[in-house]
Amino acid sequence: MSLFPLSLKKVPAIGMGTWYMGEDPDKRSQEIKALQTGIEHGLTLIDTAEMYGEGLSEELVGEAIKPYDRSQLTLVTKVYPWNASGDKMRLSLEHSLRRLQTDYVDLYLLHWREDTPLEETIEMFEQLKAEGKLRAWGVSNFDAADMKELEAISTNCATNQVLYNMSNRGIEFDLLPWMRERQMPLMAYTPLGHGDTLKANFTKNPILLEIAAQHKCSVYQILLAWCIRAGDVIAVPKSGNPEHVKANVKALEIKLNDEELNLIEAIFPRPLQKTPLEVL
Ligand SMILES: NC(=O)c1ccc[n+]([C@@H]2O[C@H](COP(=O)([O-])OP(=O)(O)OC[C@H]3O[C@@H](n4cnc5c(N)ncnc54)[C@H](OP(=O)(O)O)[C@@H]3O)[C@@H](O)[C@H]2O)c1
Numbered sequence: 001m002s003l004f005p006l007s008l009k010k011v012p013a014i015g016m017g018t019w020y021m022g023e024d025p026d027k028r029s030q031e032i033k034a035l036q037t038g039i040e041h042g043l044t045l046i047d048t049a050e051m052y053g054e055g056l057s058e059e060l061v062g063e064a065i066k067p068y069d070r071s072q073l074t075l076v077t078k079v080y081p082w083n084a085s086g087d088k089m090r091l092s093l094e095h096s097l098r099r100l101q102t103d104y105v106d107l108y109l110l111h112w113r114e115d116t117p118l119e120e121t122i123e124m125f126e127q128l129k130a131e132g133k134l135r136a137w138g139v140s141n142f143d144a145a146d147m148k149e150l151e152a153i154s155t156n157c158a159t160n161q162v163l164y165n166m167s168n169r170g171i172e173f174d175l176l177p178w179m180r181e182r183q184m185p186l187m188a189y190t191p192l193g194h195g196d197t198l199k200a201n202f203t204k205n206p207i208l209l210e211i212a213a214q215h216k217c218s219v220y221q222i223l224l225a226w227c228i229r230a231g232d233v234i235a236v237p238k239s240g241n242p243e244h245v246k247a248n249v250k251a252l253e254i255k256l257n258d259e260e261l262n263l264i265e266a267i268f269p270r271p272l273q274k275t276p277l278e279v280l
Contacts, residue, residue, distance in 0.1 A: 011074050012045070015234055021052070021056075022053050035065070037246060043249060058100050061099075108125065113139070137156070139159075141279045162188070165190060165192065187234050188228075191237050208223075211260050217247070
């Protein structure tokens, strides 16, 4: 399993998302089992946010990780933009730590950018880092121009988490190359595509079905293998189903050849011009 450094630890190129998890009591035990299955199969990075279920996702993660060695896990959570400075950020992080039942997060992200000056957000990130409450910080939903502005203030940003899948490739035009130049890993959210229609477009696509058949796997696994193909992108698929999580682990071993990548390129082409960053 190839590993790359993110937030001071080496992590596999597939982690686990948790949006909408922890909100339905009937699904809780299955969701905990899904996260634990992932951890036991090496998916040691878990992505959550104070926004997800207003803390319910973080609580679920806190419960799921209890039996495991905390030092082997990479916990990522996010702060709302309106909490992203001063005492409000301190309080948000304290709440997140309590829900996650831990005393530090590995990576703390600004969930998206609003009016809070970046200087104030970064100042507090650095303060909380110095106190040991977070190991590294980063951003989410930042376009290339936002990243340039951020870099003028600090070069300590560990990652940028953005929408990226076969149908949402806009970042390949400028944001991804910009991050590559700086060897900053990118976190890809919604790697399986947004909404049932989009998923149906993927899972019923004859070319993707043929590639999946060649690899004796599902289209979902092909979507993940494609997302992480270059070695500097980490995908965080969400699954509350242990069997799906096991399938996602196997996607780490799938290598798409040039012919397959060209076939995918023909149906889901890369961008030829700048488009504004797509967000969910
Ligand atoms: N920073 C941001 O602004 C932002 C925005 C959106 C998302 N995110 C993060 O990114 C994570 C992933 O994005 P997402 O949840 O929107 O979408 P996603 O991971 O692309 O898709 C999740 C869906 O795919 C299904 N699935 C997962 N693995 C599967 C498999 N092997 N076979 C079949 N179905 C599978 C899941 O169903 P089952 O549960 O039944 O497996 C779920 O319905 C989020 O959970 C969150 O942590 C961040």
